[in-house]
Amino acid sequence: MTTGIAIRRYDHRHAAELRPLLLEVYAEVYADAAMSDPFAGVDRFARGLDGWSARPGWTCVVGYDGDQAVGYAYGAPLAADAPWWGGLLSDVDPAITAETGSRTYALSELMVRTPWRKTGAAKQLHDALLEGRPEERATLLVDQGHPKVHALYESWGWQTLGNLRPRIKDAPLFHAMLLPLC
Ligand SMILES: CC(C)(COP(=O)(O)OP(=O)(O)OC[C@H]1O[C@@H](n2cnc3c(N)ncnc32)[C@H](O)[C@@H]1OP(=O)(O)O)[C@@H](O)C(=O)NCCC(=O)NCCS
Numbered sequence: 406m407t408t409g410i411a412i413r414r415y416d417h418r419h420a421a422e423l424r425p426l427l428l429e430v431y432a433e434v435y436a437d438a439a440m441s442d443p444f445a446g447v448d449r450f451a452r453g454l455d456g457w458s459a460r461p462g463w464t465c466v467v468g469y470d471g472d473q474a475v476g477y478a479y480g481a482p483l484a485a486d487a488p489w490w491g492g493l494l495s496d497v498d499p500a501i502t503a504e505t506g507s508r509t510y511a512l513s514e515l516m517v518r519t520p521w522r523k524t525g526a527a528k529q530l531h532d533a534l535l536e537g538r539p540e541e542r543a544t545l546l547v548d549q550g551h552p553k554v555h556a557l558y559e560s561w562g563w564q565t566l567g568n569l570r571p572r573i574k575d576a577p578l579f580h581a582m583l584l585p586l587c
Pocket of ligand 1: 523528550551
């Protein structure tokens with residue numbers, strides 16, 4: 406079943422206007438996690454959001470059920486010198502992680518408020534964010550402590566590349582994943 410949520414699309418020019426909504430939804434979705442995990446705190450997320458949304462290539466989709474925001478997804482293309490792969494711990498052919506600035510779209514965040522879980526809204530946001538992207542592939546990081554989310558992404562066609570721990574304070578161990586586009 407899909408919810409038939411309405412998708413609104415944004416880019417870096419809307420970052421300031423969107424920021425309060427994105428932080429409000431994050432704080433709600435990650436409220437439990439933030440109680441025990443410093444990496445899930447709103448302040449750290451806000452710094453990350455500001456960094457991502459300042460990039461000219463940043464894109465964001467927000468899902469609406471009537472006038473209620475149900476969740477969102479955002480990301481941006483990786484720059485040629487992006488630090489994204491810097492924390493990779495697995496032995497991977499360097500050709501796979503070579504970036505050109507136009508090769509890879511990084512899906513940085515995907516979250517849906519609880520009442521709209523298991524309705525298809527998350528997949529709808531995911532697909533809307535990646536629809537029509539010119540890059541050859543997308544990448545994301547999923548926390549290895551969340552095996553069900555990892556399995557969900559696999560069910561959506563994502564492939565696991567290896568282990569990655571970003572060089573950020575308190576960062577957990579992630580699965581780095583890739584999805585071929587087009
Ligand atoms: C990830 C998400 C968008 C998927 O939404 P969905 O397609 O409707 O799928 P569900 O919410 O049913 O999640 C699938 C399973 O993963 C589990 N899961 C989801 N997020 C989780 C998290 N942050 N930590 C641990 N488990 C999680 C769910 O409990 C569910 O397990 P279940 O089938 O036993 O009930 C949504 O669960 C969400 O917003 N989660 C919190 C934010 C998050 O973790 N985003 C992903 C970052 S990589």
